[in-house]
Amino acid sequence: xxxxxxxxxxxxxxxxxxxxxxxxxxxxxxxxxxxxxxxxxxxxxxxxxxxxxxxxxxxxxxxxxxxxxxxxxxxxxxxxxxxxxxxxxxxxxxxxxxxxxxxxxxxxxxxxxxxxxxxxxxxxxxxxxxxxxxxxxxxxxxxxxxxxxxxxxxxxxxxxxxxxxxxxxxxxxxxxxxxxxxxxxxxxxxxxxxxxxxxxxxxxxxxxxxxxxxxxxxxxxxxxxxxxxxxxxxxxxxxxxxxxxxxxxxxxxxxxxxxxxxxxxxxxxxxxxxxxxxxxxxxxxxxxxxxxxxxxxxxxxxxxxxxxxxxxxxxxxxxxxxxxx
Amino acid sequence: xxxxxxxxxxxxxxxxxxxxxxxxxxxxxxxxxxxxxxxxxxxxxxxxxxxxxxxxxxxxxxxxxxxxxxxxxxxxxxxxxxxxxxxxxxxxxxxxxxxxxxxxxxxxxxxxxxxxxxxxxxxxxxxxxxxxxxxxxxxxxxxxxxxxxxxxxxxxxxxxxxxxxxxxxxxxxxxxxxxxxxxxxxxxxxxxxxxxxxxxxxxxxxxxxxxxxxxxxxxxxxxxxxxxxxxxxxxxxxxxxxxxxxxxxxxxxxxxxxxxxxxxxxxxxxxxxxxxxxxxxxxxxxxxxxxxxxxxxxxxxxxxxxxxxxxxxxxxxxxxxxxxx
Numbered sequence: 001x002x003x004x005x006x007x008x009x010x011x012x013x014x015x016x017x018x019x020x021x022x023x024x025x026x027x028x029x030x031x032x033x034x035x036x037x038x039x040x041x042x043x044x045x046x047x048x049x050x051x052x053x054x055x056x057x058x059x060x061x062x063x064x065x066x067x068x069x070x071x072x073x074x075x076x077x078x079x080x081x082x083x084x085x086x087x088x089x090x091x092x093x094x095x096x097x098x099x100x101x102x103x104x105x106x107x108x109x110x111x112x113x114x115x116x117x118x119x120x121x122x123x124x125x126x127x128x129x130x131x132x133x134x135x136x137x138x139x140x141x142x143x144x145x146x147x148x149x150x151x152x153x154x155x156x157x158x159x160x161x162x163x164x165x166x167x168x169x170x171x172x173x174x175x176x177x178x179x180x181x182x183x184x185x186x187x188x189x190x191x192x193x194x195x196x197x198x199x200x201x202x203x204x205x206x207x208x209x210x211x212x213x214x215x216x217x218x219x220x221x222x223x224x225x226x227x228x229x230x231x232x233x234x235x236x237x238x239x240x241x242x243x244x245x246x247x248x249x250x251x252x253x254x255x256x257x258x259x260x261x262x263x264x265x266x267x268x269x270x271x272x273x274x275x276x277x278x279x280x281x282x283x284x285x286x287x288x289x290x291x292x293x294x295x296x297x298x299x300x301x302x303x304x305x306x307x308x309x310x311x312x313x314x315x316x317x318x319x320x321x322x323x324x325x
Numbered sequence: 326x327x328x329x330x331x332x333x334x335x336x337x338x339x340x341x342x343x344x345x346x347x348x349x350x351x352x353x354x355x356x357x358x359x360x361x362x363x364x365x366x367x368x369x370x371x372x373x374x375x376x377x378x379x380x381x382x383x384x385x386x387x388x389x390x391x392x393x394x395x396x397x398x399x400x401x402x403x404x405x406x407x408x409x410x411x412x413x414x415x416x417x418x419x420x421x422x423x424x425x426x427x428x429x430x431x432x433x434x435x436x437x438x439x440x441x442x443x444x445x446x447x448x449x450x451x452x453x454x455x456x457x458x459x460x461x462x463x464x465x466x467x468x469x470x471x472x473x474x475x476x477x478x479x480x481x482x483x484x485x486x487x488x489x490x491x492x493x494x495x496x497x498x499x500x501x502x503x504x505x506x507x508x509x510x511x512x513x514x515x516x517x518x519x520x521x522x523x524x525x526x527x528x529x530x531x532x533x534x535x536x537x538x539x540x541x542x543x544x545x546x547x548x549x550x551x552x553x554x555x556x557x558x559x560x561x562x563x564x565x566x567x568x569x570x571x572x573x574x575x576x577x578x579x580x581x582x583x584x585x586x587x588x589x590x591x592x593x594x595x596x597x598x599x600x601x602x603x604x605x606x607x608x609x610x611x612x613x614x615x616x617x618x619x620x621x622x623x624x625x626x627x628x629x630x631x632x633x634x635x636x637x638x639x640x641x642x643x644x645x646x647x648x649x650x
Contacts, residue, residue, distance in 0.1 A: 158570075163571070166569065182605045242489060246484070246490035
């Protein structure tokens with residue numbers, strides 16, 4: 001019996017990994033999309049350690065959820081970097097110390113299953129769309145250290161021609177704004193990226209944005225201005241996504257969602273304030289079109305698992321994902 | 326013989342009309358997409374006159390190109406207003422004095438053919454994509470009195486959930502910018518819309534934007550600032566389209582393209598200046614991804630004619646167009 005026929009005769013489990021800068025989050029789903037198990041492990045630094053993290057996390061997940069590697073039908077990997085849609089090669093994953101890496105080739109020599117690789121935010125968009133359970137178009141807006149969105153329409157990730165679809169973090173919305181890490185001025189990310197806000201705040205802390213919110217509530221004017229920036233930037237990202245792609249819903253996730261309803265209320269208020277003088281903007285009902293993900297929701301790992309799934313509504317295979325770009 | 330069988334047995338000519346604020350532009354195409362004829366007639370004001378313009382322009386086109394109404398397989402109409410994708414009803418076409426109009430019902434009672442109706446910029450996007458002749462994704466950016474874009478991907482108009490896809494003219498890119506007609510401040514349209522520029526210039530003229538360019542070349546600092554605004558706004562629109570949808574090409578059309586290479590050179594310079602400090606923006610090669618349409622190119626009428634066409638690459642029917650929204 002070949003490994004291939006073992007897989008197809010096995011339990012048809014799809015593994016999805018979200019390889020983050022500090023930890024790798026993994027889920028296993030069965031044929032019906034049910035989550036069978038979840039594990040989190042630290043991520044190593046550099047290409048070899050990243051591959052090792054992927055392999056070890058997958059094996060740990062198999063142990064935890066009680067399946068063998070022969071039961072694995074596919075492994076999907078979401079990773080913070082550019083993913084070349086043709087080759088599946090990861091490029092410029094700077095937070096992982098990876099300049100160029102063929103995960104399918106490297107990890108596939110240990111775990112004999114088809115691999116699919118996608119940018120983590122795009123994978124998270126697919127996962128978030130799956131959790132919504134309808135096939136309306138949506139964008140997943142990730143407010144983390146950086147800011148980016150993934151777009152899902154017709155059950156597929158919209159990558160665009162060169163994979164830069166959803167890169168709304170680097171659209172400038174203020175010619176006099178702060179200089180962005182990308183070199184431009186006034187990018188959305190300078191307003192609502194956790195990294196940019198922490199730099200502007202300039203004080204140490206585990207989650208500087210929470211400190212900013214707390215200080216703003218205590219009356220600190222610098223913190224209040226930064227808190228307003230965060231809402232303004234997120235609102236700008238939502239507006240850009242609706243006025244360019246016109247997605248039905250913008251689901252907001254990422255580390256900053258740890259702020260919960262304080263963040264959501266701020267963004268809703270900013271959207272309403274922007275629409276106050278504009279019948280056109282009011283007609284879009286943006287304040288009703290956003291949703292905050294619960295913190296810790298495994299959308300990126302789930303979306304990664306779904307990269308190779310082809311049930312109704314998610315007709316994405318490795319080949320189609322590549323061709324789609 | 327019924328009218329229907331006469332049509333299917335006839336020459337299968339598709340008529341496309343671009344109903345503009347002052348004139349209606351019409352083309353007829355045969356089954357291979359060849360343009361058989363083109364006429365332009367003044368557009369009337371108000372719903373009755375608009376319907377009459379559509380009917381009379383179609384009949385004039387038939388006379389000019391030598392076909393009978395029984396040869397008409399379909400009539401597509403591009404119109405500046407919101408088009409409800411379900412009903413095909415035109416809403417808020419303020420420049421035509423139309424609040425709500427069912428063109429298919431009204432004009433269809435005179436010309437017995439299926440009608441399809443679409444927003445004029447979205448129709449123009451389809452026409453521009455057809456002229457390009459490949460199926461790469463593209464956006465058509467219309468720089469006219471107002472500013473809007475249409476997106477075509479996979480040979481189809483991307484309408485979005487509520488038809489607001491491509492409305493990049495009303496994305497604010499400067500919180501301290503001029504107030505827009507939409508009520509917001511610093512919209513893309515305040516920078517590069519012909520109407521906004523003419524208001525800011527404040528002097529009469531047939532094409533105020535040409536006067537602005539000429540005055541800028543003669544050393545007028547107000548004109549130079551407005552000319553820079555135009556380039557900056559158009560560059561922002563291009564950036565937004567690529568960083569949200571990641572279209573391969575942005576084709577620029579609309580009345581302001583009468584400025585020709587002076588406009589194109591300005592936009593290319595603005596895109597290059599923005600990318601100067603940003604390796605990320607340079608990697609997108611935006612300056613190589615724009616194209617200016619020749620002035621007078623009948624893209625909106627051609628796209629309207631193609632709304633009901635279903636050759637390879639343009640599988641859009643009335644029903645599919647509606648369902649796509």
